[in-house]
Amino acid sequence: MALQILEACINCDMCGPECPNSAISMQVVASGKKIYQIDTTLCTECEGFYPEPTCVQVCPIDVVVKVGVSK
Numbered sequence: 001m002a003l004q005i006l007e008a009c010i011n012c013d014m015c016g017p018e019c020p021n022s023a024i025s026m027q028v029v030a031s032g033k034k035i036y037q038i039d040t041t042l043c044t045e046c047e048g049f050y051p052e053p054t055c056v057q058v059c060p061i062d063v064v065v066k067v068g069v070s071k
C-alpha cells in the first residue's frame with residue numbers, strides 16, 4: 001500500500017507541515033499542474049507517529065488516497 005495525492009489537490013498546505021517524515025512537497029505532475037505530492041521513499045504511512053496516516057486525516061477535500069500495489 002502506498003499513498004497518493006490526486007490532482008484535485010487545492011494546495012491548501014494542511015498536509016505538508018503535518019508529515020513527520022517531510023515526505024510531502026510541491027511537485028509538477030504529468031499534466032503540468034503543480035500540486036503537493038508524496039515521496040513514497042520517505043512516507044512510512046506515519047508508522048510510529050500516528051495510528052492513521054495524518055495527511056489523509058487532515059486533508060479537507062479527501063484527495064489523499066491509498067493506492068494498492070499488490071493483487
Ligand code: SF4
Nearest residue numbers: 019043045046053055
Ligand atoms: S502518511 Fe504520514 S508519513 Fe506518509 S506522507 Fe502522509 S503524513 Fe507523511
Ligand code: SF4
Nearest residue numbers: 009010012013015059
Ligand atoms: S491537505 Fe489535501 S488539498 Fe491540502 S495540500 Fe494536502 S493533499 Fe492538497
